[in-house]
Amino acid sequence: xxxxxxxxxxxxxxxxxxxxxxxxxxxxxxxxxxxxxxxxxxxxxxxxxxxxxxxxxxxxxxxxxxxxxxxxxxxxxxxxxxxxxxxxxxxxxxxxxxxxxxxxxxxxxxxxxxxxxxxxx
Numbered sequence: 001x002x003x004x005x006x007x008x009x010x011x012x013x014x015x016x017x018x019x020x021x022x023x024x025x026x027x028x029x030x031x032x033x034x035x036x037x038x039x040x041x042x043x044x045x046x047x048x049x050x051x052x053x054x055x056x057x058x059x060x061x062x063x064x065x066x067x068x069x070x071x072x073x074x075x076x077x078x079x080x081x082x083x084x085x086x087x088x089x090x091x092x093x094x095x096x097x098x099x100x101x102x103x104x105x106x107x108x109x110x111x112x113x114x115x116x117x118x119x120x121x
Contacts (some may be wrong), residue, residue, distance in 0.1 A: 003046050009048065010041050014086040018054060023047075023050055023090055025098065031035040034098035035106040037066075051076050051118065072096035073105035 001009075015021050021036045027034055039057035040045065044061055046054040053074040054065045067073030078091040099106040 001080065006045060006048060009081070010045065012085050013041070013044060013081060013088070014084060015041065016086070018058075020058070021086065023053075023055065024087065024089045025074060025094075026089060026091050027094050033107060034074075034092070034094055034104070044088065047076060047090060048079060053092060066098075067095065070096065070100075072098065074098070083102055 013021055017033045018039050021040070021044060022042075023037045023039045025034045025037065026032065037053075037056055039054070040056045043056045046052075046063070046065075052065050052067070053076060054063055056062075057064050063106050073091075073095040074092040075095070076090060077093055081087070082089070094104075097104055099108075102108070103109065
């Protein structure tokens, strides 16, 4: 991504009051939703220019690049802001588990079994 395009994306992104943007991480080929993390402008810049997903850790107050300590790397395959530019979807090639618990996905843990709606439900 060239510098002008990156600047335009960063200007368009709508960060919340804490300067953060939710980042939904999705496996590029299976479309599994793997996890949700948070990015500030610098984490977003790193993600879009370095080919690896970088987050801002709200608990540790520092940047972390997925896989640097665990080996469970996320290689960027694509990215898109949503219609309001207040959430980003990052498609990745996930190597290993995405969740800090060791699970493939963070959303495997607690299925809620909601009432299924729709015209034929």
